[in-house]
Amino acid sequence: MSHKFLHTESPAWVAEGLITEAQRQQLLARYPPDAVPAVGLLPLLGSLLVALSALSVVAANWAALPPVARLALLLSSLVGAYAGGHYFVQRGNRTLGRGLVGLGLMLFGVSIILVSQTYQLVGYDASGLLAWVVAGVALAYAHRSRMLAALTVLIGAVVQTYCTQALGSYSYATAALLAGGLGYFWWRRPDGLLSTVLSAGLLWQAALWVGVSHAKITWFFVPAMLVYAAGDWQANRPAGRAAQGPPLIAAYLFALGLALFGETDAYADLLRPPVLAYLGALGAVLALSVAGKKQRGRLDTLPDWLLLLPGFYLPGGLPLAIATLVVLYAHAGSVLLRAHRAGDADQLTLGTVLFVGATMVAYFKLTWAFLDKSLFFLLGGVLLLGLSWYLRRRNARVLAAAGAPGAAPGPARPTE
Amino acid sequence: MASAVAAVPEALPRFKLLPRLLVGAQVLYVLGVAGAGYATTALGKAVVLAATPADLTTLKTTDFVRLRYAVATVPRTQWQGPDEPHIRQSVYVLLTSAGAPAAATVLGVYAAEPHAEAGQAVLRGWVTDVFPRTLGLRYGLERYYVPAASVLRKSTVARPLRVQVRIAPWGQSRIVEVSE
Numbered sequence: 001m002s003h004k005f006l007h008t009e010s011p012a013w014v015a016e017g018l019i020t021e022a023q024r025q026q027l028l029a030r031y032p033p034d035a036v037p038a039v040g041l042l043p044l045l046g047s048l049l050v051a052l053s054a055l056s057v058v059a060a061n062w063a064a065l066p067p068v069a070r071l072a073l074l075l076s077s078l079v080g081a082y083a084g085g086h087y088f089v090q091r092g093n094r095t096l097g098r099g100l101v102g103l104g105l106m107l108f109g110v111s112i113i114l115v116s117q118t119y120q121l122v123g124y125d126a127s128g129l130l131a132w133v134v135a136g137v138a139l140a141y142a143h144r145s146r147m148l149a150a151l152t153v154l155i156g157a158v159v160q161t162y163c164t165q166a167l168g169s170y171s172y173a174t175a176a177l178l179a180g181g182l183g184y185f186w187w188r189r190p191d192g193l194l195s196t197v198l199s200a201g202l203l204w205q206a207a208l209w210v211g212v213s214h215a216k217i218t219w220f221f222v223p224a225m226l227v228y229a230a231g232d233w234q235a236n237r238p239a240g241r242a243a244q245g246p247p248l249i250a251a252y253l254f255a256l257g258l259a260l261f262g263e264t265d266a267y268a269d270l271l272r273p274p275v276l277a278y279l280g281a282l283g284a285v286l287a288l289s290v291a292g293k294k295q296r297g298r299l300d301t302l303p304d305w306l307l308l309l310p311g312f313y314l315p316g317g318l319p320l321a322i323a324t325l326v327v328l329y330a331h332a333g334s335v336l337l338r339a340h341r342a343g344d345a346d347q348l349t350l351g352t353v354l355f356v357g358a359t360m361v362a363y364f365k366l367t368w369a370f371l372d373k374s375l376f377f378l379l380g381g382v383l384l385l386g387l388s389w390y391l392r393r394r395n396a397r398v399l400a401a402a403g404a405p406g407a408a409p410g411p412a413r414p415t416e
Numbered sequence: 417m418a419s420a421v422a423a424v425p426e427a428l429p430r431f432k433l434l435p436r437l438l439v440g441a442q443v444l445y446v447l448g449v450a451g452a453g454y455a456t457t458a459l460g461k462a463v464v465l466a467a468t469p470a471d472l473t474t475l476k477t478t479d480f481v482r483l484r485y486a487v488a489t490v491p492r493t494q495w496q497g498p499d500e501p502h503i504r505q506s507v508y509v510l511l512t513s514a515g516a517p518a519a520a521t522v523l524g525v526y527a528a529e530p531h532a533e534a535g536q537a538v539l540r541g542w543v544t545d546v547f548p549r550t551l552g553l554r555y556g557l558e559r560y561y562v563p564a565a566s567v568l569r570k571s572t573v574a575r576p577l578r579v580q581v582r583i584a585p586w587g588q589s590r591i592v593e594v595s596e
Contacts, residue, residue, distance in 0.1 A: 119453025120591040122556040
């Protein structure tokens with residue numbers, strides 16, 4: 001509790017008889033004012049400025065430095081960052097220590113790039129930068145650090161983007177290191193933030209693969225849903241759920257796009273991979289996911305897969321738009337139902353948003369062509385107002401009902 | 417899950433060796449990159465490419481210039497591949513007069529690595545443009561980081577340049593010198 005808050009509020013508490021003056025003094029003594037934070041920041045700010053000045057001196061004279069001096073400068077800062085990191089980790093200041101190790105890892109990549117540049121050296125495959133990813137994975141294991149693992153995911157994204165955009169080839173080694181090396185790390189040390197970062201990083205690798213191989217973009221969902229299935233098997237439920245966020249968002253956006261723009265057959269045609277191969281691959285991933293859900297007792301999340309229904313095989317036009325809308329509604333309904341059962345306020349809000357979103361799309365899609373414009377906006381407004389009133393009332397009732405039994409588990413709560 | 421990290425202190429003795437080995441490996445790797453630079457100069461095939469600087473005024477703000485190589489545009493008739501070339505495709509360019517002081521010319525652009533006779537060299541590149549009659553190529557050597565003492569820093573008038581390139585047998589290449 002903040003001292004400032006106590007200081008301003010507590011006289012009123014004494015006046016209203018909530019606490020005595022002696023208790024107020026005790027409270028104030030218990031939460032002493034923080035040491036002025038700005039003073040703590042000064043050394044940090046000072047060292048940052050010194051580092052920036054050193055950096056600008058080096059940058060301004062970089063072209064004039066002989067190659068050997070550049071090499072020495074890069075290597076000494078690399079070793080310096082790591083040595084500082086190890087020193088602080090061993091002294092017990094793990095945050096600062098790992099921060100410096102992370103800086104060392106960044107300097108390793110910078111060194112590879114700048115040394116190649118110094119010697120005007122051109123490589124024609126990813127092997128030069130692959131070492132950066134290898135170093136990142138190894139450091140994440142050596143320091144058992146989720147921060148370093150997340151940093152390596154970003155490095156892997158940079159390396160793969162460079163490979164596909166500048167070299168025109170896909171680095172399978174980078175993707176395998178992220179999926180295998182960091183995937184195993186995440187498996188053993190699940191963590192919410194790392195789950196999301198790693199999952200999004202793997203999706204990025206998959207998207208770049210689709211771009212380079214000129215495959216139909218729907219193939220993206222096979223690796224994406226593999227990431228999702230890994231989340232099903234993860235023993236730590238919050239971490240598994242966090243890893244499933246990015247694939248679900250991607251699938252939802254795709255379904256939304258299909259509902260909005262899918263009516264032109266030329267566009268839908270870009271999405272149709274060979275039926276048997278695609279459905280076979282996706283079916284295998286589905287089986288894997290279901291097995292994981294069953295094993296961990298999470299079959300309630302199975303309707304997530306509704307978003308993956310391959311509606312794009314339907315003929316383009318109205319049938320496709322309507323089928324996609326039905327799927328979007330079914331999905332929003334399943335999220336609402338699950339949230340309702342568990343009494344989870346966040347999920348309830350999410351389900352409401354999804355439901356409203358589907359309604360908006362449906363309305364714009366289906367009525368714009370048939371209605372007079374003013375009537376269109378009027379009806380749309382009335383529809384949304386009514387929907388918001390109904391959902392808010394329902395939300396309040398559900399949350400009140402969920403709050404009433406207190407700590408009782410969700411399923412035990414009587415349904416209305 | 418926080419307990420997994422909180423249990424680290426007993427691992428401290430083991431901690432010492434592995435991270436240090438990793439740092440050593442990274443230092444060796446960076447030294448290896450530098451070594452590859454020297455080795456490419458020592459062992460690579462020498463080729464001279466004719467080029468012009470794109471815009472020397474950029475040297476006021478950056479420390480590199482973009483070079484336009486004569487061999488960056490080749491006639492479509494020199495394409496040697498099973499399929500039509502496409503943008504971003506990686507290609508092998510067979511050049512004449514390796515080791516000679518004259519500027520190299522293109523013998524052919526290949527999708528797969530061709531065999532180089534004596535006096536020929538293979539430089540790798542990428543397709544940037546496919547026009548009806550010509551192909552645009554990129555070699556990765558377009559950005560030249562100009563040393564402080566270079567002739568390029570003396571005037572802003574773009575004159576034809578001779579770019580000396582070395583191509584290592586293991587596939588890397590580098591600009592060794594740029595002169596007028």
